[in-house]
Amino acid sequence: MAQSKRTAASAGRAEYIEVEKGVKLHVTDLGEGQPIVLIHGWPLSDAMYEYQYQYLSRKGFRVIGITLRGFGKSDKPYGRYDFDVFSDDIKVVLDKLKIENATLGGFSMGGAVVIHYVTKYDSAHVGKLALFGAAAPSWKQREGSPYGISEEDANGLITQTMTAREDLIAGLGSAFVAKEGNISKNVEKWLENINLEASPYAVTESISALKDLDLRPELSKINIPTAIFQGTQDKLCPFEFAVELNKGIKDSYLVKFENSGHALFVEEVEKFNHELEKFALK
Numbered sequence: 001m002a003q004s005k006r007t008a009a010s011a012g013r014a015e016y017i018e019v020e021k022g023v024k025l026h027v028t029d030l031g032e033g034q035p036i037v038l039i040h041g042w043p044l045s046d047a048m049y050e051y052q053y054q055y056l057s058r059k060g061f062r063v064i065g066i067t068l069r070g071f072g073k074s075d076k077p078y079g080r081y082d083f084d085v086f087s088d089d090i091k092v093v094l095d096k097l098k099i100e101n102a103t104l105g106g107f108s109m110g111g112a113v114v115i116h117y118v119t120k121y122d123s124a125h126v127g128k129l130a131l132f133g134a135a136a137p138s139w140k141q142r143e144g145s146p147y148g149i150s151e152e153d154a155n156g157l158i159t160q161t162m163t164a165r166e167d168l169i170a171g172l173g174s175a176f177v178a179k180e181g182n183i184s185k186n187v188e189k190w191l192e193n194i195n196l197e198a199s200p201y202a203v204t205e206s207i208s209a210l211k212d213l214d215l216r217p218e219l220s221k222i223n224i225p226t227a228i229f230q231g232t233q234d235k236l237c238p239f240e241f242a243v244e245l246n247k248g249i250k251d252s253y254l255v256k257f258e259n260s261g262h263a264l265f266v267e268e269v270e271k272f273n274h275e276l277e278k279f280a281l282k
Contacts, residue, residue: 045072
């Protein structure tokens with residue numbers, strides 16, 4: 001009898017949310033207060049934000065991490081893995097959680113995802129945008145956008161995802177940081193293990209979709225305050241990306257992480273957390 005009267009310890013928070021019939025996404029949902037929603041990079045999962053959850057959930061925020069389909073603990077169905085699908089899934093999660101006026105943040109490929117989301121859905125549920133080492137506005141070199149990866153190297157990377165995925169992921173570790181020793185071997189191993197959880201099919205399809213994505217025409221449509229966090233020594237998404245985003249998005253500002261490469265969320269974790277907290281409170 002006593003057990004039947006027990007108040008649910010989960011506070012009504014679900015760890016999995018169905019976004020379409022037969023497809024559930026893993027969601028970390030911690031804390032109370034103003035919402036901050038975080039989207040991971042490729043081929044990570046929402047687990048990458050462990051130290052943001054620990055900090056922000058104790059600072060008066062409700063912090064929500066969404067793992068995109070095909071990654072981490074989310075379902076990995078056959079089908080499309082592109083930016084329309086990712087944006088549609090985020091919209092369903094935010095609808096179901098009844099989130100309003102959130103700060104929406106995205107890292108690396110997740111930065112491209114959140115730009116696509118706010119422009120496709122006119123910033124539904126979102127009051128502010130945060131971009132962390134974003135693979136945007138164009139991850140691949142194009143006419144008028146000479147930064148980023150060449151067509152040849154992008155195709156080589158895609159081939160590696162299909163023929164030597166484990167070696168590719170192991171090799172990301174050294175390219176991820178500004179210099180060796182910026183993160184411990186244990187943190188490097190932790191991130192590698194998260195990467196290996198992803199569906200190989202989703203890994204290939206999503207990076208192929210990123211290669212084809214050009215968000216430059218979308219930047220002028222962003223009409224909410226935007227913070228751009230960027231490691232000055234980023235080898236994977238060069239600093240010039242952040243400069244282009246800052247130029248293209250009105251009401252945006254750039255926060256430089258002088259001692260970071262691509263992994264700014266762990267290389268300078270205290271600064272990252274404080275700057276995100278400050279932006280969310282503005």
